[in-house]
Amino acid sequence: MTHASDRWESALLVALLAAIVLFTIIxxxxxxxxxxxxxxxLNAIDEAVGRATEMGRPILMVPGLSGLGVVGLQxxxxxxxIIKTAANFGNRxxxxxxxxxxxxxxxxxxxDSYAAAGRPEDYDSNSVYFLxxxxxxxxxxxxxxxxxxxxxxxxxxxxxxAESLIxxxxxxxxxxxxxAGTVQTTQLPFFIAxxxxxxxxxxxxxxxAYISREPTLLGSLVGQDYCKILVLLVILIGVVGMTIxxxxxxxxxxxxxxxx
Amino acid sequence: xxxxxxxxxxxxxxxxxxxxxIWISILLAALGCVVVFxxxxxxxxxxxxxxxxxxxxxxxxxxxxxxxxxxxPKTDENFLTFAVPTVGNVINVLAAFTLGLGVFSLxxxxxxxxxxxxxxxxxSVVLLLGIVVMAVAGLEFEDTRFYRSLFRDVLNSFDAxxxxxxxxxIISAAYRAFRVKSAEATLLMFAALIxxxxxxxxxxxxxxxxxxxxxxxxxxxxxxxxxxLLITVNAPAIRAIxxxxxxxxxxxxxxxxxxxxxxAFFEAKADN
Numbered sequence: 395m396t397h398a399s400d401r402w403e404s405a406l407l408v409a410l411l412a413a414i415v416l417f418t419i420i421x422x423x424x425x426x427x428x429x430x431x432x433x434x435x436l437n438a439i440d441e442a443v444g445r446a447t448e449m450g451r452p453i454l455m456v457p458g459l460s461g462l463g464v465v466g467l468q469x470x471x472x473x474x475x476i477i478k479t480a481a482n483f484g485n486r487x488x489x490x491x492x493x494x495x496x497x498x499x500x501x502x503x504x505x506d507s508y509a510a511a512g513r514p515e516d517y518d519s520n521s522v523y524f525l526x527x528x529x530x531x532x533x534x535x536x537x538x539x540x541x542x543x544x545x546x547x548x549x550x551x552x553x554x555x556a557e558s559l560i561x562x563x564x565x566x567x568x569x570x571x572x573x574a575g576t577v578q579t580t581q582l583p584f585f586i587a588x589x590x591x592x593x594x595x596x597x598x599x600x601x602x603a604y605i606s607r608e609p610t611l612l613g614s615l616v617g618q619d620y621c622k623i624l625v626l627l628v629i630l631i632g633v634v635g636m637t638i639x640x641x642x643x644x645x646x647x648x649x650x651x652x653x654x
Numbered sequence: 655x656x657x658x659x660x661x662x663x664x665x666x667x668x669x670x671x672x673x674x675x676i677w678i679s680i681l682l683a684a685l686g687c688v689v690v691f692x693x694x695x696x697x698x699x700x701x702x703x704x705x706x707x708x709x710x711x712x713x714x715x716x717x718x719x720x721x722x723x724x725x726x727p728k729t730d731e732n733f734l735t736f737a738v739p740t741v742g743n744v745i746n747v748l749a750a751f752t753l754g755l756g757v758f759s760l761x762x763x764x765x766x767x768x769x770x771x772x773x774x775x776x777x778s779v780v781l782l783l784g785i786v787v788m789a790v791a792g793l794e795f796e797d798t799r800f801y802r803s804l805f806r807d808v809l810n811s812f813d814a815x816x817x818x819x820x821x822x823x824i825i826s827a828a829y830r831a832f833r834v835k836s837a838e839a840t841l842l843m844f845a846a847l848i849x850x851x852x853x854x855x856x857x858x859x860x861x862x863x864x865x866x867x868x869x870x871x872x873x874x875x876x877x878x879x880x881x882x883l884l885i886t887v888n889a890p891a892i893r894a895i896x897x898x899x900x901x902x903x904x905x906x907x908x909x910x911x912x913x914x915x916x917x918a919f920f921e922a923k924a925d926n
Contacts, residue, residue, distance in 0.1 A: 397730070398722045405722060415905045419914060464906050471915070494756030495657065495749050523763050524756035528809075530816035555739075556820060563823040566830075577899050579892050587831035595895035599902030602915075610914050614905045621901045 414624070417616035422613025431616060434592035435510055435573055436604050442547040442571045442590075443479045451546035452486040456561060458521055458552035458576065459529060462495035465577055469552040470500055470573075473600040474507045476549060481511035488537060489522045492532040495523040533557035540564040550574040550589070551598070554581045564587035575601065596622075661736050707913035714911035716741060757785070845883055852880020 398405035412528050422428060446453045454532065455473045461464030473489065480487050489504065491497040501522045508517040525535040537560050548565040550558070550572065558581040560572075565572045566588050574585040575593030585592045593601065596618060603611035628651065635641040643652070671679045694702060720734040764778035787811075791801045832843040851857025861875045872878055908913045 397698050397722070397725050397732070411901060411904055412908055415908055416912075419909075432833050464903050464910065467910065467915075468906055476850055491756075493753040494754075497756050497759065498752050520763050520766075522759075524759040527753075527756075528813065530813040534812075534816050556817065559820055559823045559827060560816070577903070579895050579899075582895075583831075585825060587827040590801075595896030596689075596902035598899070610909070614914075615911055618898075618901050618905045621904075622898060625897050627902070 405605075410489055411621045411624070414620050415614055418617030418620065419610055419613040422609040422616070425609075426613075428612045428616045430600070430604060430612065433593070433597055433600065433604055434563045435575065435593040435597065436601055438591045439549075439605070440479060442549070443476060443485060445481060445571050446480070446485050446546035447483040449546040450541050452488050454536075454540060454543070454545040454552050454565075454570070455487060455489045456548070456552070457491060457493075457496060457500070458491070458494060458550065458554040458558070459492045459532065460552035461493040462499060464609055465553050466493065466496045466497070468599060468602065470496075470503045472551050472569075472605065473500075473549065474503050475602075475605045477504055478511040479506035481513045481516055482509050484516065486518075487521050488524045488539060488543065488545070490532070491522065492525060492527055492529075494524055496525065497522065518631055529555065529557055533560045536561055537564040540568055540570070544568045545570050548572045550585070551593075551601075552576065552578070554578055554585075559584040559588065565589075571606055576607050703913075710913055711911065713741075718911075760785070845887075848876060849883055850879045852877045852883075 418428075443453065453476070455476060457466055457469040457473070460469055476489055487504070489500060491500050501519075504522050505514075505517050508514050526532045536557075539545070540561070541564060545565065545568065548561070548570045550561055550565075551574070554561075554574075555578065556574045558576070558578075562572060562574065562585055572589035573591045573593070574589040575598045576582065576585065577595075577598055579595075582592065582594060599618070600615050602608075603615040632648060632651065635645045638642065641648070643649075681775070694705070695707065716734065716737075720738060723732040723734065725732045725735070725911065762780065764781050766772075767778040768775045768782065788804060791798075791804050795801045832839070832846060834840050834843060851860065857880075858875075858877050861877075864875045865872045865874065866878075
């Protein structure tokens with residue numbers, strides 16, 4: 395079992411990073427305005443929904459193999475925004491899910507999103523469906539949906555593994571506009587090669603703040619950036635310390651961050 | 655010591671059931687779930703939101719406290735560690751309930767398709783039969799050839815077939831990625847070419863006559879350039895993305911734990 399006492403330095407660093415994020419959330423809630431840069435992949439969401447409206451074909455949203463965790467819930471937050479936009483244009487949506495726990499929450503989120511868009515009557519209970527929790531059974535089900543329905547737009551957000559390329563290439567072959575984002579760095583090259591827009595790294599977690607402009611989320615996003623600056627400073631000090639012969643690897647700062 | 659006391663206290667409050675008491679306990683637990691469900695439904699939106707936030711906070715606090723509280727060096731445990739498997743079991747039970755809902759979703763959608771004879775209803779029949787046959791095989795014939803054959807010869811073969819399609823998809827994706835359309839694409843293509851050549855024997859053979867190390871000429875060996883690209887250029891970029899993802903994950907976990915995440919969940923209902 396892993397505990398903080400195994401390595402107090404790491405635990406303290408995690409606590410410090412969490413405190414920074416909480417501090418910026420509180421300042422944002424108290425009215426401080428924060429600026430966030432443009433993220434092209436997220437700007438493309440409206441364009442992709444609009445294209446589906448023009449073509450009269452459905453929008454596919456896939457949360458990958460995500461379970462009911464941070465990654466899956468973030469995917470649902472992004473999908474919630476997409477569904478609200480799609481509901482306004484009367485687009486048909488489809489959301490196959492591989493995890494049964496996430497499926498139950500996804501159903502609720504889709505229903506709530508239609509209600510929030512003022513179109514509760516447009517909610518179709520068949521639009522969210524559980525396919526399979528086996529990786530390639532799920533992949534074949536989603537690929538089949540893409541080919542049969544000739545989806546106009548495909549949003550791939552969540553945890554993806556070897557099946558990522560099957561989804562992305564199936565979407566390519568039916569001419570769908572595709573926006574993807576994953577926390578699995580090994581799958582990013584496949585999405586970059588096959589999708590029109592790819593959300594890289596922590597942009598995935600920035601998505602909900604960027605889309606909603608809600609102060610709590612904006613504060614959290616800026617807190618993340620402060621944390622990254624802190625990590626960058628640690629790296630720079632480490633590089634300088636290792637470069638200066640008088641300090642080197644025996645220097646206390648380097649020792650503090652060295653895995654033993 | 656504290657851990658033992660708490661464990662003993664909980665053990666005496668919930669003694670291990672045996673015989674018919676197991677069924678009575680299950681029945682009571684199911685009844686309790688029904689009562690909690692209807693009680694939650696009867697609560698006003700704001701109260702329900704508060705309750706959900708409180709349960710989320712306590713569940714998160716359990717894991718945070720278990721991680722941060724000092725442990726006994728001899729056992730590597732603190733007074734909460736003994737409860738970790740039990741809390742894990744609670745999560746497993748919840749997951750089992752949701753699996754039932756998932757199967758219900760499949761049966762509902764495909765059952766409707768079969769009943770209304772919609773396009774492709776034959777496929778839905780096969781799927782529904784597949785569910786029944788697999789379930790029966792798993793429950794009743796677990797140690798038989800029938801069960802093993804269904805998994806090994808049928809399901810695994812289907813999985814392998816699907817996995818094999820990746821080979822073709824990789825070619826079409828690579829073709830698209832390496833088309834020389836811009837300066838970045840050209841750079842990507844050359845980098846990929848060098849990395850690939852550096853990993854295969856024929857690529858290594860092309861520059862095998864150069865010294866492996868110890869001279870400037872060694873810098874031009876394809877395998878050395880390939881390694882440099884992977885270790886000095888690629889690895890730091892991946893690590894940087896990893897740092898960002900880790901911090902992003904921490905931030906969203908904090909928001910969920912403290913119920914600061916707005917918009918997608920509970921909020922619309924709570925405001926009613």
